[in-house]
Amino acid sequence: MTENRVLFDYDRAARTSVPEAVFCQSKSREVIYSLMEEFSQADAPAILFTRLSEEVFSSCPAEVSRHYSFDSLARIAFCKKLDQEHQGSVAVVSAGTADGFVTWEAARTLEFMNIPFQVFEDCGVAGLWRLESKIEEINRHRIIIAVAGMEAALGSVLAGLTSRPIIGVPTSVGYGVCDGGKTALNSLLACCSPGLSVVNIDNGFGAACTAAKTLSSFGC
Numbered sequence: 001m002t003e004n005r006v007l008f009d010y011d012r013a014a015r016t017s018v019p020e021a022v023f024c025q026s027k028s029r030e031v032i033y034s035l036m037e038e039f040s041q042a043d044a045p046a047i048l049f050t051r052l053s054e055e056v057f058s059s060c061p062a063e064v065s066r067h068y069s070f071d072s073l074a075r076i077a078f079c080k081k082l083d084q085e086h087q088g089s090v091a092v093v094s095a096g097t098a099d100g101f102v103t104w105e106a107a108r109t110l111e112f113m114n115i116p117f118q119v120f121e122d123c124g125v126a127g128l129w130r131l132e133s134k135i136e137e138i139n140r141h142r143i144i145i146a147v148a149g150m151e152a153a154l155g156s157v158l159a160g161l162t163s164r165p166i167i168g169v170p171t172s173v174g175y176g177v178c179d180g181g182k183t184a185l186n187s188l189l190a191c192c193s194p195g196l197s198v199v200n201i202d203n204g205f206g207a208a209c210t211a212a213k214t215l216s217s218f219g220c
Contacts, residue, residue, distance in 0.1 A: 017216040018113070018209045019082065024075075025051035033060050040067035040079050048112045049077040050105070050205050074104035074204075081114045088142035088215045089116035090208075093134075093158065095124035095148035099171045103147045105204030106169065113212050117141075125153045135161055143211045146196075147204065149173030152184035159193030165214065167207045168198045 009020045024032050032052070039047040054072040057065060070077040090110055094103040103119060110117040120138060123131040131154070138144060139162050147169045148154040155168035168191070170184030177183060181201035188198045199206040 017213055019045070019047065021048040021050050021205065023050055024053075024056065029056055029059065032056060033064060036060060036068065036077075037064045040064055044079075046078065046080045046082050046112070048109065048205075050109075051075050052077050071104060071108050073100055074108040075101070076105060076108040076112070078112045081112055084114050086113075086115045086212075086215050089118065089140075090143045090145060090211045090215075091118055091120060091138045091141035091164075092145045092147065093120045093123050093131075093138060093154065094146075095122075095150070095152070095154040096173070097122050098173045099147045099149055102169055102171045102202050102204040105202075106145050106147065106208045107204075109205050109208035110211065113208065115208075115212055115215065123154065124148065125157050128157070131157065131161075138162065139164060143167065143214055145169060145204075145207045145211060147171060147207075148188075149181065149184050150178055152187045155188045155196055155198075156191045156193050159191060159196040163195075166196045167210050168196050169204055169207045170198070170201050172202050 012020045022035055038044060052075050057070050057077060067079050068077045092103055092107050107117055107119050120134050123134055144158060144162060144164050144166045146155040146158050146166055149171035152170050155166060159166050168188040170181050170188055172181035185201055
Protein backbone atom coordinates (compact mmCIF):
# COMPACT_ATOMS: atom_id res chain seq x y z
CA MET A 1 0.00 0.00 0.00
CA THR A 2 1.34 3.42 -0.97
CA GLU A 3 1.88 5.84 1.88
CA ASN A 4 0.80 9.46 1.36
CA ARG A 5 3.37 11.69 3.00
CA VAL A 6 3.14 15.47 3.02
CA LEU A 7 6.37 17.29 3.86
CA PHE A 8 5.32 20.82 4.67
CA ASP A 9 7.54 23.77 3.83
CA TYR A 10 6.94 25.78 7.00
CA ASP A 11 9.68 28.31 6.17
CA ARG A 12 8.37 29.24 2.73
CA ALA A 13 6.67 32.43 3.91
CA ALA A 14 9.92 33.68 5.48
CA ARG A 15 11.83 32.96 2.25
CA THR A 16 9.29 34.09 -0.31
CA SER A 17 6.61 36.16 1.53
CA VAL A 18 4.00 33.63 0.36
CA PRO A 19 3.28 30.57 2.55
CA GLU A 20 2.84 27.05 1.27
CA ALA A 21 -0.72 26.12 0.31
CA VAL A 22 -2.47 22.75 0.10
CA PHE A 23 -3.51 21.92 -3.48
CA CYS A 24 -6.39 19.54 -2.77
CA GLN A 25 -7.17 18.36 -6.28
CA SER A 26 -5.95 14.74 -6.75
CA LYS A 27 -5.20 14.31 -3.06
CA SER A 28 -7.09 11.63 -1.16
CA ARG A 29 -9.81 12.70 1.26
CA GLU A 30 -7.91 11.08 4.10
CA VAL A 31 -4.86 13.27 3.44
CA ILE A 32 -6.97 16.42 3.06
CA TYR A 33 -8.95 15.81 6.25
CA SER A 34 -5.80 14.99 8.18
CA LEU A 35 -4.21 18.27 7.08
CA MET A 36 -7.39 20.22 7.79
CA GLU A 37 -7.46 18.80 11.30
CA GLU A 38 -3.76 19.59 11.84
CA PHE A 39 -4.08 23.20 10.71
CA SER A 40 -7.31 23.86 12.59
CA GLN A 41 -5.42 23.75 15.90
CA ALA A 42 -5.10 27.07 17.71
CA ASP A 43 -1.29 27.07 17.56
CA ALA A 44 -1.08 25.99 13.89
CA PRO A 45 0.10 28.46 11.23
CA ALA A 46 -2.37 29.97 8.76
CA ILE A 47 -2.71 27.66 5.75
CA LEU A 48 -4.74 27.98 2.56
CA PHE A 49 -6.51 25.01 0.97
CA THR A 50 -7.05 25.44 -2.79
CA ARG A 51 -9.04 23.47 -5.38
CA LEU A 52 -11.13 22.01 -2.56
CA SER A 53 -14.44 20.83 -4.00
CA GLU A 54 -17.74 21.37 -2.22
CA GLU A 55 -18.32 17.61 -2.25
CA VAL A 56 -15.06 16.91 -0.44
CA PHE A 57 -15.52 19.74 2.05
CA SER A 58 -19.11 18.77 2.87
CA SER A 59 -17.92 15.24 3.70
CA CYS A 60 -15.27 16.49 6.11
CA PRO A 61 -15.98 15.66 9.77
CA ALA A 62 -18.04 18.51 11.26
CA GLU A 63 -15.71 18.93 14.22
CA VAL A 64 -12.98 19.87 11.72
CA SER A 65 -14.90 21.74 8.99
CA ARG A 66 -16.56 24.08 11.50
CA HIS A 67 -13.21 25.83 11.98
CA TYR A 68 -12.96 26.76 8.30
CA SER A 69 -14.23 29.56 6.11
CA PHE A 70 -15.08 27.84 2.80
CA ASP A 71 -16.06 29.32 -0.56
CA SER A 72 -17.58 26.74 -2.91
CA LEU A 73 -17.15 28.90 -6.03
CA ALA A 74 -13.51 29.72 -5.33
CA ARG A 75 -12.89 26.22 -3.91
CA ILE A 76 -10.88 27.88 -1.14
CA ALA A 77 -10.81 27.19 2.60
CA PHE A 78 -8.82 28.61 5.51
CA CYS A 79 -9.07 28.89 9.30
CA LYS A 80 -7.30 32.16 9.81
CA LYS A 81 -5.74 34.92 7.71
CA LEU A 82 -2.05 35.70 7.59
CA ASP A 83 -0.91 38.06 10.30
CA GLN A 84 0.45 40.76 8.03
CA GLU A 85 -0.59 44.18 6.78
CA HIS A 86 -0.43 45.72 3.31
CA GLN A 87 -0.90 49.36 2.42
CA GLY A 88 -1.58 48.69 -1.26
CA SER A 89 -4.70 47.09 -2.67
CA VAL A 90 -5.60 44.94 -5.68
CA ALA A 91 -8.40 45.24 -8.23
CA VAL A 92 -9.66 41.87 -9.49
CA VAL A 93 -11.41 42.51 -12.80
CA SER A 94 -13.25 39.77 -14.69
CA ALA A 95 -14.61 39.67 -18.23
CA GLY A 96 -17.73 37.73 -17.22
CA THR A 97 -19.43 35.99 -14.33
CA ALA A 98 -18.65 32.68 -16.07
CA ASP A 99 -15.04 33.36 -15.03
CA GLY A 100 -16.16 33.53 -11.39
CA PHE A 101 -14.43 30.36 -10.24
CA VAL A 102 -11.05 31.91 -11.17
CA THR A 103 -11.96 35.46 -10.17
CA TRP A 104 -12.92 34.39 -6.67
CA GLU A 105 -9.99 32.02 -6.29
CA ALA A 106 -7.80 35.10 -6.75
CA ALA A 107 -9.97 37.24 -4.47
CA ARG A 108 -10.19 34.71 -1.63
CA THR A 109 -6.45 34.10 -1.82
CA LEU A 110 -5.92 37.84 -1.40
CA GLU A 111 -8.34 37.77 1.53
CA PHE A 112 -6.35 34.95 3.14
CA MET A 113 -3.14 36.95 2.69
CA ASN A 114 -4.84 39.95 4.34
CA ILE A 115 -4.46 42.11 1.22
CA PRO A 116 -7.19 44.69 0.57
CA PHE A 117 -8.99 44.01 -2.73
CA GLN A 118 -12.05 44.91 -4.74
CA VAL A 119 -13.76 42.69 -7.31
CA PHE A 120 -15.15 44.14 -10.54
CA GLU A 121 -17.14 41.41 -12.29
CA ASP A 122 -18.63 41.33 -15.77
CA CYS A 123 -16.41 44.01 -17.34
CA GLY A 124 -15.83 42.22 -20.65
CA VAL A 125 -15.11 44.21 -23.80
CA ALA A 126 -18.27 42.98 -25.59
CA GLY A 127 -19.91 45.81 -23.64
CA LEU A 128 -16.99 48.22 -23.34
CA TRP A 129 -19.09 50.77 -21.45
CA ARG A 130 -19.04 48.45 -18.43
CA LEU A 131 -15.25 48.68 -18.17
CA GLU A 132 -15.19 52.38 -18.99
CA SER A 133 -17.65 53.11 -16.17
CA LYS A 134 -15.34 51.35 -13.67
CA ILE A 135 -11.87 52.34 -14.88
CA GLU A 136 -11.48 55.33 -12.54
CA GLU A 137 -12.31 53.15 -9.55
CA ILE A 138 -10.07 50.33 -10.81
CA ASN A 139 -7.17 52.77 -11.11
CA ARG A 140 -7.37 53.56 -7.40
CA HIS A 141 -5.70 50.19 -6.74
CA ARG A 142 -1.97 49.54 -7.05
CA ILE A 143 -2.22 46.28 -9.00
CA ILE A 144 -4.84 44.87 -11.37
CA ILE A 145 -5.63 41.19 -11.89
CA ALA A 146 -7.49 40.72 -15.21
CA VAL A 147 -9.43 37.45 -15.49
CA ALA A 148 -10.81 36.49 -18.91
CA GLY A 149 -11.65 33.53 -21.11
CA MET A 150 -12.61 33.40 -24.81
CA GLU A 151 -9.98 35.59 -26.56
CA ALA A 152 -9.11 37.40 -23.29
CA ALA A 153 -9.29 40.85 -24.86
CA LEU A 154 -9.89 42.37 -21.41
CA GLY A 155 -6.19 42.19 -20.57
CA SER A 156 -5.10 44.03 -23.70
CA VAL A 157 -7.71 46.75 -23.30
CA LEU A 158 -6.90 47.29 -19.62
CA ALA A 159 -3.19 47.52 -20.39
CA GLY A 160 -3.98 50.38 -22.76
CA LEU A 161 -6.06 52.25 -20.18
CA THR A 162 -4.02 52.15 -16.96
CA SER A 163 -0.54 52.84 -15.61
CA ARG A 164 -0.96 50.04 -13.06
CA PRO A 165 0.83 46.70 -13.50
CA ILE A 166 -1.59 44.05 -14.76
CA ILE A 167 -1.55 40.31 -14.10
CA GLY A 168 -3.52 38.51 -16.79
CA VAL A 169 -5.28 35.25 -15.94
CA PRO A 170 -6.59 33.28 -18.93
CA THR A 171 -9.54 31.04 -18.10
CA SER A 172 -10.77 27.82 -19.67
CA VAL A 173 -14.16 29.42 -20.43
CA GLY A 174 -15.22 29.39 -24.08
CA TYR A 175 -16.41 27.35 -27.05
CA GLY A 176 -14.54 25.24 -29.61
CA VAL A 177 -11.36 26.98 -30.72
CA CYS A 178 -11.00 28.52 -27.26
CA ASP A 179 -9.41 25.13 -26.59
CA GLY A 180 -9.74 25.03 -22.82
CA GLY A 181 -8.09 28.41 -22.33
CA LYS A 182 -5.15 28.04 -24.72
CA THR A 183 -6.51 30.73 -27.04
CA ALA A 184 -6.92 33.12 -24.10
CA LEU A 185 -3.39 32.30 -22.91
CA ASN A 186 -1.84 32.89 -26.33
CA SER A 187 -3.82 36.09 -26.78
CA LEU A 188 -2.55 37.50 -23.48
CA LEU A 189 1.01 36.45 -24.27
CA ALA A 190 0.74 38.16 -27.68
CA CYS A 191 -0.66 41.38 -26.17
CA CYS A 192 0.72 44.50 -27.88
CA SER A 193 0.00 46.72 -24.86
CA PRO A 194 3.05 46.80 -22.55
CA GLY A 195 2.88 46.23 -18.81
CA LEU A 196 0.94 42.95 -18.83
CA SER A 197 2.28 39.77 -17.24
CA VAL A 198 0.51 36.42 -17.55
CA VAL A 199 -0.01 33.36 -15.33
CA ASN A 200 -1.23 29.91 -16.27
CA ILE A 201 -4.77 28.99 -17.31
CA ASP A 202 -7.30 29.25 -14.44
CA ASN A 203 -4.50 30.13 -12.00
CA GLY A 204 -6.23 32.71 -9.81
CA PHE A 205 -4.12 31.57 -6.86
CA GLY A 206 -0.88 32.25 -8.76
CA ALA A 207 -2.08 35.70 -9.81
CA ALA A 208 -2.88 36.62 -6.20
CA CYS A 209 0.55 35.40 -5.07
CA THR A 210 2.23 37.49 -7.78
CA ALA A 211 0.29 40.54 -6.60
CA ALA A 212 1.30 39.81 -2.99
CA LYS A 213 4.99 39.54 -3.86
CA THR A 214 4.84 42.74 -5.90
CA LEU A 215 3.25 44.66 -3.04
CA SER A 216 5.77 43.21 -0.56
CA SER A 217 8.71 44.13 -2.79
CA PHE A 218 7.70 47.79 -2.70
CA GLY A 219 6.87 47.82 0.99
CA CYS A 220 3.14 48.02 0.34
